[in-house]
Amino acid sequence: MARYGMVIDETKCVGCYACRVACQNQNHLRENEAYNYLEEREYGQFPNFNREFLPLQCQHCDNPPCVAVCPTGASQKRKDGVVLVNEKDCIGCKYCIAACPYHVRIIKKEGYIEKCRFCIEFVEEGGKPACMTTCMTGVRLFGDLDDPNSDISQFVAKNRHRLRVYKRELNTKPRIFYRKA
């Protein structure tokens, strides 16, 4: 069985938001509902200045606090590594929103909670997540981390020393790995 994960190269994001809108289309989201976020950071003082955009989405943690607090089991960690919300079981209590340290969960207009799903239905048909395929700078790489021949595994092997997980100290064990400068 595949164990999905993603690499985000934070040196490459130019903050265009194509990933946000591509994802909204793929997942039929309304304009104010998004699974992708950007955090802009500025460094230095004029003229020695730089900035970066950090793309954020559900980190598909292996130790997901959202799943731990969900009273109905609607939030689940699947065997393939993907964290999903089953909307039928979600009662909209928002415990998961409070528990998620990455602030990536939203309340849908219908009342249930959602967040990035790694486009899993599309992936199961052979596709790739929409945020990855639309990006002009190629920020994201998605694939099976258990398959040593996958693009992502090869990338991880080459860049291991430059990869980190976000908020590592919380021990959430994200399956999204950030490549930093």
Add this chain to the structure above:
Amino acid sequence: MQDKSLKLSRRSFLRGSALTAGALSLGLLDFQSWAKSNAAAPVRRIPTICNGCGNRCSLFAYVKNGRIWRIEGNREANGNQGVVCPKGHGYLHDLYNPNRIRSPLKRVEGKFQPISWEQAYKEIAQKINIILMENGPESVFWVNYPQPNHAYALRFMHSLGSPHYFTHGSTCYTARNAAWNFTVGKLPSNDLANSRFIMTIGRNPAGGIDLGQVRDIVKAKERGAKIIVVDPRHNETAILADEWLPIKPGTDLAFLLAMINVMVGETLYDKEFVANNTVGFQQLEDEIINYPPQWAEKICDIPAETITRVTREIARAKPYALIHRGYHGAIGAQYLNSFQTARALAIANSLLGNINRKGGIYFPESAELGELQPTHPAPAGPAGPKADGTGIPGRYPLGSYGDGISHAIPELALRGVLKCGFVYHHNPLRTNPNPQRVIAGYRKLELLVVIDPVLSETASIAHYVLPASFYLEADEAVDTKHYGKRAQVSIQRKVIAPLFDSRSGFQIIGDLAKHLGIGKYFNFTLDEANELRLKPLGVALKDLKAKGILPVGEAWKEGFGKLETPSGKVEIASSTLERLGYPAIPRWEAPLVSPDDKDPHSFRLIHGKQAIHTHAMTANQPYLMAISRRYDMIRLLINRKRAEKIGLKDGDVVKIKSLVGEGEIRVKLTEGLHPSCVWLPSGYGIFSKHLTTAYDQGLSYNDFLPTLFDPTVGHAMSSEVIVQVKKA
């Protein structure tokens, strides 16, 4: 027929999606409910092109039960290489925007009334006939933003006998094009992917999006290329760069002259290339001595050592080194010195010996579409020159006759030279400088016909508005693209049936011609015309329809051949310019206006693009505007120190005031902007009440710009404006 199929398709759409008519008008608010009830519906994938901006990228549109669901980039397209930008994804939802016009409209006593196509055409024809009789064909103009039907629009104008076909060029790129034409004979491309040293000056492909260019820059970077961004603002491309050189706006010419000074002084240029393929190097040597880096530093704020160092670095990488050919910023249409800046940029590239070289500046093999004649004889071209003076000695000799000076239309209307206009896929009331003046000019017209899917500012004052089909609803003319090493031809296809009583641009042009008695020049269907035009390229229309985009013509070959300049060589010194009374070699020329150093409230107002908006066209798109709001992007950028000096905090509201306009907007304080200027993102400031999402959100730089014409090219000089910024 049209109406019947329309009703049918609408009904089946409603049935299929289980939406009510009310919900349909709300469009994507019900995207999700639609998706749920259509989860199992079969999906169709249709190749077409995007209309989110002028790039017209190649896409596949996914359709379920007659509704657009999502799009994907076409990997075969050199221009977008399989990816799509945010505007492309967002703009498709405008198909379902409730602000769309549902039928032709006529303005009666200030209010729009629906009218049938037939009646609209009849009334338009009757009015034009009178105008033609009284004022002659030259009093009629057509203006459009580039679109695939340009050949037919031109044919239409020529059939009427008018020279007055305009593009938006004078507010965008005419200085750049003129300078490259005078120097190397035509506008080249950049071989970014193979370059080892890329410098951009006033060009930001990651913000004013060019997807292929960004991908190529990333490829070059991954191979170790150095990237330097010269821009008053830390733009989006700067995020990918090794170095950002925050130049004082309006002084790029000084920076380039100093680079040339170093190249010449230290003999860093490509001697062989210069000896064999250029004219006027001697004159350059004599002149350029006046512009050492120490001189430039005082003008452009880039330290002399930096100028010297980067010049040495770029020269070391030659010929696999380039300064981006540029676009609107700095050299396109922004300053009094834009033409000379673009000339200096072209000359600096030539000194690197990179012309038509791998990793440099190159000329893709052009693939020309075929002509309709002799099968369909063309009208005789118009006899007279354009009234805007393009190409006329003593007026705008370096102006582009083909583009015309479209921001002169209001002036020509006020003078009574132009009486009647067609505006297609364009919104000059919002995208031209000095809206008060533009409104006065366009209002003076005896007849204004606007072809648009929505009531833009310009459409709002038209006598007649003809609803153009949204790009996903109509087949249109084939068009060539010259990105990459081989030209391509692409086609816009009808992906779904029109939702409302709209027509394609191609059909509207032909319909108008028939009603104006020039129908004999439009005796062909779109398919016939497309087939004729594809013929010399050896492409069958059905293949193109199936693929969306196909390669045509020859592949690019490296090597310097005879150029399309008078000497056949790179014209470092231009005898043509000299004959016209301009310097043969670029000389320093100060910008027209400069902020007052002693006044803490005085700034130059500059502008640029955010990746999520195109001109004035996408601000009304809820998906894109949601980003503007969520990330607080509708703000004026100001240098932090300058802001603090006048008591401003991040998020404060300021009043901006220029000679012609004033407005209020919130500020964003940043270290990433040159202190002499404030920066306004373009695309906002919509004042048409019919565009409900965008209305009254932010400001446009055009609100502050006086009506200016560069004295040689005639462009708008759209950053030659000083504003007062004060806490509101």
